[in-house]
Amino acid sequence: MSIQRRTFITAVGGGLAAGLAGCLGNEETDGSAEINGTTLTVSTTTSTYDTGLLDEINLPFEERYGVTIDTVSQGTGAALETAERGDSDVVMVHARSLEDEFLEDGYGVNRRDLMFNDFVVVGSADDPAGIAGSEDVTGAFDAIADSGTTFVSRGDNSGTHTKELNIWEQASSEPGGDWYQEIGDGMGDVLLNADQQGGYTLSDRGTYLSMQDELDLEIHVQGPIEGGPELLENPYGIVAVNPAVHDNVEYDLAMAYIGYVTGPEGQKLIENFTANGEQLFFPQALSEDPDFQQYVPEGWSASDGE
Template sequence: MRRLLAAATLCLLAGPAFAQERSILVQSTTSTANSGLYDHLLPLFSDATGIRVDVVAVGTGQAIKNAENCDADVLLVHAKPAEEAFVAAGYGTERRDLMYNDFVLVGPASDPAGIGGSTDAKAALARIAETESLFASRGDDSGTHKKERALWSETGIDPTAASGQWYRETGSGMGATLNAAIGMDAYAMTDRATWISFGNTQDFEVLVEGDTALFNQYGVIPVSPEHCPDVNAEDAAAFADWLTSVAGQSAIAGFEIDGQQLFFPNAE
């Protein structure tokens, strides 16, 4: 509601030219924003359609809540079960696979739990718990945190029983959590795009990767006009259509940092 009132005020102040401008608001996971993907994609979309895209980058859980409260035209996050529940509850029109990468476990070169080189994420987490090696968790209901909690659950271990001891919950975004992990010499789980674009790795390394359980799928969902009557449904659909089109998927595939592709398109 605050967004709509602000937009109406600006329209009155700026006159007819502003009122005719097309724009949408995307509630997004932080990894797509912090990696620089939107800086690459959005100018291409705006040039093709004339639609401006504003992005709010927060953890997936918060992004979903914001969209449920009608403070979004489009949702772009990475927690598929929560996304499917969002659509099933009538908040979104449809969910489409968009792209993927993977999660990795990172930690100091000293590797106190001895997990380096493992391709078994659950076994690595169990070893961290067994040795009571420090682990920094986002603890913020983000997509990364949801995946981490699911992996712990599959090991049969509840790390929150050791909260404040070897298990440290930051309640922060991925960058802040990585900084905290590095400051504590603690392990952490991160999406690979954030890790590649992260500028403070110091002696930390990717220690566990390649497990299919670490697959990281992103989805795009236009917010339902039946639930949110003021949503910009037409332009939201245009954005989802473009992202999943040949042009959008090619643009996603073409985004690289230091020669490394960060996201892999897989829209049907």
């Protein structure tokens, strides 16, 4: 389904409650809300942290419940590994295949769709590979490889790196050689590196827009938000760490947080969050027709549990 024209449903009635995450996100902000736990640890992808989104959505929750949120900003793979060790209470990431492994291995429960944006291919204004305006991202990757122009990769098993490798798998070329540089760092540092070298990289739109004033990079291949290929869609999910695996986790607090960020207040904060006058993330948790598949690994059916 195209995400270009998805709309945010603000009306929430009894049939549109927050689902498995509960309805704690609808508490009145009178300071009377109470819940077990004093510190919630969220392991999350660098894009939610670097853009400043978490500062925007976490403060109201902290004030309401009188708790502290500790954020561990990592690539998606590392964020999930932190949760697997029981060192975080909830994960907010953007690589569905890795999220599904996390659920299937029993480390995560009560996954919810949270929001989406998309990926874009950015590079220097002179565009040595001639990919500007391309509607075929695999063809754009092939052109970069053929030109031998620097491509800076996250190389860190993050959601962005996972998407990049998926694109290379569908392209005709293979990444490698002097032109292909894996730096094992976060999105912000990758963008700065690509800028310094006059090269290309794959970025989530949110981080690029939040740093646009610091860069001489331009978007050459758009994602589906601006009519580009669906291959560049970038959905985010949020998952509680399973208290049956790690009894030290703050499960009640994690579920309250999930209810809050997927409820009307949290989703509105996500919708209204901007940088340089542009919306960075698009809320996805509330819908007139909730999607059951958000709670379980993709492709799972009830017969799988028989």
